[in-house]
Amino acid sequence: MSTTVVQPVPRSFGRMMGRGARDWAPAVAIFVLGIALWEGLVRGLDVQRFLLPAPSEILSTFWDERDTLVSAGLFTFKEAVGGFLIGSAFAVLVALVLARWRPLGNALMPYAIAANAVPIIAFAPITNNWFGILSPASKMAIAAVIVFFPVMVNTLRGLTSVRPESVELMRSYAARERDIFRRVRIPTSLPYLFTGLKVATVLAMIGAIVGDYFGGSQDALGIQIRRSAGIFAFEEAWAAIFVASVLGIAFYGAVALAERVVLSWHPSVRGGRE
């Protein structure tokens, strides 16, 4: 008997955090150092505040304006998440259809690629007209369309990158196409899907904020940033950017966490070899 066996990685939360702390320590140090450097440079060189305010000022502005900023942040976050969900759901559905009927996929793929090259954000003023300038639906539409392509392309690649023997094995069991999808293609596609979804979180936030720039409810993050910068309240603009960053990272982190749970079998998640 061969005995080279990798023991299952203990999955206790404490261990994960323990390992995490060691892995993350250098990154945290860099972060703290960077902020300190920024603060020191701004103060030491007396940088004009319209160029770059100090982190401490941004933070204190955030604290003073926290109610407005958090509510604006959540408003825009809802636009981003809504667009993400609609765009991703549609993308997965289309990928499934294209993987199931390959000739259709081959016929449509050139158009999908061409459509992907269209700068979607340019449509923002038009979606404002379609869905109403004050409705979050117009920003969701932008986010959804931006999110659609990376998720669709990744999922489709996952669904079709199944090894031929995996399919032959299923055929040897007289499996129907439906079984092959359920038991082979869909599980194979999950790591690809999550790669797409993680990219999508970032794109959805960008879509929602830039969508805000083209007008809409006053209680939106993009509007806050634009207005603050317009009246030279740069600390406020930066504080709003800070909120956008925190929400964006949280969004990405949530999807990455979901990936760890869903792909608990995957070597990359279990800390083993690929």
Add this chain to the structure above:
Amino acid sequence: MNEQAAVVSLKSLTKDFARGGVRALQEIDLEVRQREFVSLIGPSGCGKSTLLRIIGDLVQPTSGEVVVNGKQAHQARLDRDYGIVFQDAVLYDWRTVAKNIALPLEMLSWDRTRRSERVGEMVELVELAGFEGHYPWQLSGGMQQRVSIARALAFDPPLLLMDEPFGALDEMTRERMNMELLRIWQESSSTIVFVTHSIAEAVFLSTRVVVLSPRPARITGIVDIDLPQPRNTDTREQERFFELVTQVRELLRTGDRSGEELPA
């Protein structure tokens, strides 16, 4: 049990590949009887894997007849009359060892209790008890291939098709797996068709060795392996073993010379 019943019967089987019109197999006639262990041996790319896939109805022949377990190959596949083992274990990464072995049983709609009972037996058979909850990437190559064999045998198919199953393993593991396979073959009631390009492996394992020529593959000769059963490590050191190895090697060389269409 009727020892003479043919489990696989091939009649003037020919296969041309649509692309480029390359002829892979030419006029293959072969009968594999119940409880036999038949190896197909030939140079790389001669079409022995294609032949195995034709028996499994995974590739369609251009002409000729394929009868498996007394019915057309297509019907035999629908009736799940064979289990198949590939060169790579082809385990599903997202399934544990136990769930990989249970895959064909799920396809046959066995209920949970019956499935886990059977998986327990199979894990014992391939000596992987204690590894049921492991994922494929946590196992060595030899262990993965054992899981793959357990999966192929789980539903007790009358025929086992093996496509160079130990080709990717190191020599030591390979010899150990050969012994295991012989033990499993003796414990189950399977008939085995085994593709390999190792002469020693073919002679050691088989009751008959079918020697194929380079593409287009024809049967150059069939060698009856009259080594005593059960075989063990001593078998490899017997004089008769070396004689048979030489006989197979010479047939391979004859096949090489007679290959007119393609130089080796």
